[in-house]
Amino acid sequence: xxxAGCSRRLVAELRDALDACxxxxxxxxxxxxxxRRLLRPWEAAELPAxxxxxxxxxxxxxxxxxxxxxxxxxxxxxxxxxxxxxxVRVRKSMSKAAERHKALSLKSGSTAPSPATAASAxxxxxGQAGRRASETKPLRGIHQTRIPAEGLPECxxxxxxxHTCKGRGALATKPGPGLGDQLPLAAPPAPEAFTLKEKGxxxxxxxxxxxxxxxxxxLWTQLSSMQTSDSVDAATNAKTQFLQKMxxxxxxxxxxxSAAEVEAEAGLLWKACSLLRQRMEEELSADCADWVQEYHCxxxxxxxxxxxxxxxxxxxxxxxxMVGQQLGPWPEGRCPRASGSCEGRTDPTWSSQLLLYSSxxxxxxLAALRLRxxxxxxQIHLExxxxxxxxxxxxxxxxxxxxxxALCRAMHSLVCEGGERFLTILRDEPAS
Amino acid sequence: xxxxxxxxxxxxxxxxxxxxxAALSRTLPAGPSPETFRRAKFDRPEAxxxxxxxxxLVLSPLPGDCAPAPEAPPAPPALEAQVRLVKRALRSxxxxxxxxAQLPEDGAxxxxxxxxxxxxxxxxxxxxxRLLGRTRVRLGDEVALCQCEAPASPGPPAACGGADGPVxxxxxxWLMGKLRLQWRNLMTSQQEHCxxxxxxxSYTRGCHSDRSLGHLSVAExxxxxxxxxxxxxxxxxxxxxxRLEAALAWRRRELVFWQWMxxxxxxxxxxxxxxxxxxxxxxxxxxxxxxxxxQLQALHEELQGAVEPRRxxxxxxxxxxxxxWSALQRATQEAVGQELAAxxxxxxxxxxxxxxxxxxxxxxxxxxASGGPGLRAAEVIGELRSREACLEAVLRQLQSQCRQELxxxxxxxxxxxxILPPGH
Numbered sequence: 064x065x066x067a068g069c070s071r072r073l074v075a076e077l078r079d080a081l082d083a084c085x086x087x088x089x090x091x092x093x094x095x096x097x098x099r100r101l102l103r104p105w106e107a108a109e110l111p112a113x114x115x116x117x118x119x120x121x122x123x124x125x126x127x128x129x130x131x132x133x134x135x136x137x138x139x140x141x142x143x144x145x146x147x148x149x150x151v152r153v154r155k156s157m158s159k160a161a162e163r164h165k166a167l168s169l170k171s172g173s174t175a176p177s178p179a180t181a182a183s184a185x186x187x188x189x190g191q192a193g194r195r196a197s198e199t200k201p202l203r204g205i206h207q208t209r210i211p212a213e214g215l216p217e218c219x220x221x222x223x224x225x226h227t228c229k230g231r232g233a234l235a236t237k238p239g240p241g242l243g244d245q246l247p248l249a250a251p252p253a254p255e256a257f258t259l260k261e262k263g264x265x266x267x268x269x270x271x272x273x274x275x276x277x278x279x280x281x282l283w284t285q286l287s288s289m290q291t292s293d294s295v296d297a298a299t300n301a302k303t304q305f306l307q308k309m310x311x312x313x314x315x316x317x318x319x320x321s322a323a324e325v326e327a328e329a330g331l332l333w334k335a336c337s338l339l340r341q342r343m344e345e346e347l348s349a350d351c352a353d354w355v356q357e358y359h360c361x362x363x364x365x366x367x368x369x370x371x372x373x374x375x376x377x378x379x380x381x382x383x384x385m386v387g388q389q390l391g392p393w394p395e396g397r398c399p400r401a402s403g404s405c406e407g408r409t410d411p412t413w414s415s416q417l418l419l420y421s422s423x424x425x426x427x428x429l430a431a432l433r434l435r436x437x438x439x440x441x442q443i444h445l446e447x448x449x450x451x452x453x454x455x456x457x458x459x460x461x462x463x464x465x466x467x468x469a470l471c472r473a474m475h476s477l478v479c480e481g482g483e484r485f486l487t488i489l490r491d492e493p494a495s
Numbered sequence: 496x497x498x499x500x501x502x503x504x505x506x507x508x509x510x511x512x513x514x515x516x517a518a519l520s521r522t523l524p525a526g527p528s529p530e531t532f533r534r535a536k537f538d539r540p541e542a543x544x545x546x547x548x549x550x551x552l553v554l555s556p557l558p559g560d561c562a563p564a565p566e567a568p569p570a571p572p573a574l575e576a577q578v579r580l581v582k583r584a585l586r587s588x589x590x591x592x593x594x595x596a597q598l599p600e601d602g603a604x605x606x607x608x609x610x611x612x613x614x615x616x617x618x619x620x621x622x623x624x625r626l627l628g629r630t631r632v633r634l635g636d637e638v639a640l641c642q643c644e645a646p647a648s649p650g651p652p653a654a655c656g657g658a659d660g661p662v663x664x665x666x667x668x669w670l671m672g673k674l675r676l677q678w679r680n681l682m683t684s685q686q687e688h689c690x691x692x693x694x695x696x697s698y699t700r701g702c703h704s705d706r707s708l709g710h711l712s713v714a715e716x717x718x719x720x721x722x723x724x725x726x727x728x729x730x731x732x733x734x735x736x737x738r739l740e741a742a743l744a745w746r747r748r749e750l751v752f753w754q755w756m757x758x759x760x761x762x763x764x765x766x767x768x769x770x771x772x773x774x775x776x777x778x779x780x781x782x783x784x785x786x787x788x789x790q791l792q793a794l795h796e797e798l799q800g801a802v803e804p805r806r807x808x809x810x811x812x813x814x815x816x817x818x819x820w821s822a823l824q825r826a827t828q829e830a831v832g833q834e835l836a837a838x839x840x841x842x843x844x845x846x847x848x849x850x851x852x853x854x855x856x857x858x859x860x861x862x863x864a865s866g867g868p869g870l871r872a873a874e875v876i877g878e879l880r881s882r883e884a885c886l887e888a889v890l891r892q893l894q895s896q897c898r899q900e901l902x903x904x905x906x907x908x909x910x911x912x913x914i915l916p917p918g919h
Contacts, residue, residue, distance in 0.1 A: 064661040064662065064664075065661055065663070065667075067660055067661045070661050070662040073662075073667055074667070077667065078670070080674055081670065081673060084674060084677040084678060085677065088680065088681055088684065091681065091684045091685060092684065094713070095687065095688050095691070097713055097717060098688065098692065098695060099691065100717075100720075101713065101716050101720060102691060102694060105720050106720075259694075259695065259698045259716070260698050263695075263699040263702070263716075264698070264699065264700060264702060265702075266699060266702045266711065267702060268702070268703065268715060268718075269718075269725070271729060272715075272725070272729055272732070275729055275732040275733055275736060276732065277705075278736050279735060279736055279739070282736060282739035282740060282743065286624060286627075286739060286742060286743060286746075287624075289743065289746050297750050298749050301750055302618040302753060303618075304753075305615075305753055305757060305760070306615065308757070308760055309611065309615055310591050312592075312760060312765055313591040313592040313593060321588045322589075323588075325783075329783040329787050330783075331842055332787045332791065333786075333787050333790070334842040335842045335843075336787060336790045336791050336794060337889065337892055337893075338838060338841055339794060339838070340794055340892075340896070341892070343797065343798060343801070354812065355823060355827065357805075357809065358827050359830070359831060361802070361805045361806060362827060363834065363835070364798060364801055366831055366835045367798055367835070368798040370835065370839065371791055371795045371798060372795065374791055375791050375795060378784060378787060378791060382788070416853065416856070416868075416870060417708075417856050417858050417868060417869030417870070418638055418640075418855035418858065418871075418872060418875065419870070419872060420858075420859060420860075420872035421859070421860065421861055421872070422693070423689060423690055423693035425872045425873070425876070426689045426692065426693055427686050429872050429876050430638070430689050432876060432880060432883060433638070433639075433640075434678075434681060434685055435883055436879055436882050436883055436886065439883065439886035439887060440886060442890060443886060443889055443890050443893065446890060446893045447786050447893065448786070450786075450893065450896075450897055451785065451789060454900055457901070458900060465907075468911070469664075470664060471901070471904070471905075473664040473665065473667075474664065475898075475901050477664070477667060477671065478894065478897040478901075479897045480894070480916060481671070481890075481894070482675070484917075486913055486914055486915050486916050487914040488911055488912070489911065489914065490911060490912075491912050
């Protein structure tokens with residue numbers, strides 16, 4: 064078992080890494096859902112925007128005063144019939160996609176509510192539809208149904224109109240299985256279904272949006288250009304002076320480095336360390352043919368030692384700065400991690416650039432590489448943390464003898480192989 | 496330019512300051528009213544809570560909503576929590592004034608200090624632009640080229656994320672395995688996402704009013720599919736436009752604000768230099784500086800171990816060399832000096848040339864035109880590949896360092912054979 068402090072820190076780091084990964088996954092899934100929704104057949108965009116209301120509301124009868132006379136009822140029935148008819152046609156055209164939904168026992172209300180296009184359906188099924196229509200009142204599954212249609216006119220029916228308009232938002236491609244048995248098959252595939260694939264090129268952005276979007280990009284460009292042209296402005300001078308005065312007016316001895324800057328310097332020192340180490344190994348493994356080379360090697364190693372000493376010195380300064388920052392009445396606790404090294408860059412671009420790609424494969428390569436870079440950065444961070452925590456456990460001379468082999472083996476796999484492979488340790492008993 | 500100068504010349508006029516403050520308050524998220532600013536100058540207590548809230552919103556990391564239609568933002572935490580977070584965040588940014596740290600946690604007073612803190616943040620960098628950029632309405636399908644917007648662990652720092660007691664190392668192995676699996680899932684989902692995006696882009700070819708874009712993005716198509724969502728998007732766009740205009744107005748008028756802030760600072764009593772507190776021992780372990788310190792220390796010791804015998808051997812030999820020795824000596828010293836200087840430059844200059852930064856809108860285009868605006872995917876892929884190679888080298892180097900360390904350990908344990916996994 065690992066010591067408590069070490070365990071706590073390592074588990075926290077790994078959990079952080081897992082959480083970050085999970086967050087990416089969540090965002091990706093959200094985008095995926097949006098994309099999938101767009102690629103399925105749509106409901107009509109031109110319909111008046113009646114929000115899909117939850118089921119209980121769609122059950123409300125909304126008895127309008129005109130509802131009671133029976134000629135009205137008959138008219139409604141006919142329109143409902145036509146609606147059902149169309150629904151069947153639509154359903155048949157999408158039966159392939161809807162195979163798996165056969166099991167769902169949606170009520171007949173699943174296809175009833177749609178504003179009828181009066182011109183369309185012959186009333187072949189008026190008898191059946193009549194029965195159906197009376198069952199459409201409890202429109203339970205209504206918000207799960209969808210009838211893709213284009214160019215549907217406004218709701219005509221005064222009373223059932225309430226149902227239909229409310230139900231418009233509630234459409235689905237899942238047909239009620241009961242309908243299929245009773246209504247005759249409709250022959251042609253529904254021409255009203257809108258799919259992005261076939262009709263995408265017909266879309267047009269609304270004018271209000273276009274105006275707002277172009278104004279938006281114009282304002283962003285203006286803002287960025289104003290930002291960059293600011294260098295010798297009077298306002299900039301005033302700001303610098305203000306910051307100076309703030310610093311002098313405070314009782315603060317430190318140089319005021321932010322945590323992000325300290326982290327950046329620590330990163331540079333890491334890099335320095337690895338470069339120095341690499342150089343050292345090169346020198347140590349090189350063979351010196353004559354005394355000139357030997358001297359060269361000696362001087363290089365001494366120089367590396369001097370530089371390492373300077374780095375350590377700088378590190379002490381940074382450490383003192385960090386400790387100094389923690390002094391005083393500031394509250395405890397880890398601060399939310401500064402978001403990467405890009406905060407400190409001098410010239411962030413806020414206006415979106417364009418990234419042009421030519422094929423899906425290219426886009427996939429790009430995305431995969433981005434993820435791989437992010438994963439490698441995370442792996443390197445974890446590697447550093449594991450090294451710092453685990454190696455001291457085995458390399459410091461232990462009072463209780465050599466470390467347990469299981470620990471060594473697990474540690475080797477974690478820090479040397481990224482947890483992917485294991486080594487084998489054999490006990491070599493001397494033949495006796 | 497002339498108009499700006501003229502406006503600044505009129506900056507002394509009475510109306511300019513309220514305009515500037517009004518513009519500032521329109522740009523800030525939950526901006527305090529101009530009246531609050533005025534009260535804060537006189538350190539009125541009722542101005543404190545709105546300023547705490549503004550600072551909290553400015554300093555807290557963005558709740559990661561990249562969705563086109565963000566869900567309702569989480570309710571802001573209580574005032575005490577806001578106060579604590581603001582203090583911590585300011586400390587980590589290097590805020591100089593101690594008086595803010597000493598303000599009470601119930602947020603009841605200190606509005607002048609808060610005003611100074613807000614001004615300090617504004618003065619240090621393009622704060623407003625950065626804030627606006629964070630919440631920017633994304634109309635296109637965006638791809639982030641750097642890791643700036645990478646999701647960190649969401650929510651408050653996971654102080655409770657660690658284990659409660661000692662754990663077995665196998666638990667760590669399990670967590671690592673889980674992490675690897677999650678990444679693999681992520682990669683697959685990502686590939687699917689790209690394929691769908693490609694389809695949507697090609698199906699809506701030619702629809703966009705902007706010729707350089709050519710096709711619709713997911714957000715725009717969604718807007719056409721769902722008119723209500725479209726209206727929400729439009730509303731957000733319009734409110735962002737209003738904030739952008741306020742930011743531009745602020746930029747034009749801000750000089751008079753800074754002149755006013757000087758007077759506010761002047762009204763504050765001077766902070767006496769405090770006697771230093773006893774330093775708290777910083778928590779050792781996984782802290783970045785500690786890790787580097789360990790590494791550098793180990794390297795230093797290794798170098799020392801290599802240098803001392805060599806120097807001793809050299810000193811013993813140097814007597815037997817001739818007179819041409821001193822010229823060669825100088826030449827060697829110079830050569831070594833230059834090599835080491837080049838080595839220093841390799842890390843001090845911050846390494847890789849300016850990487851592509853920010854996020855880009857994806858546009859599918861068959862045009863071979865190399866003169867158009869925007870980055871080409873092929874270039875970005877190239878840069879990413881070189882970055883990948885770089886990172887892989889770093890990782891391998893760290894791993895080989897560990898391997899050497901453990902090999903040293905293995906040598907100290909007799910009677911065992913260590914069979915490394917294949918691949919080495």
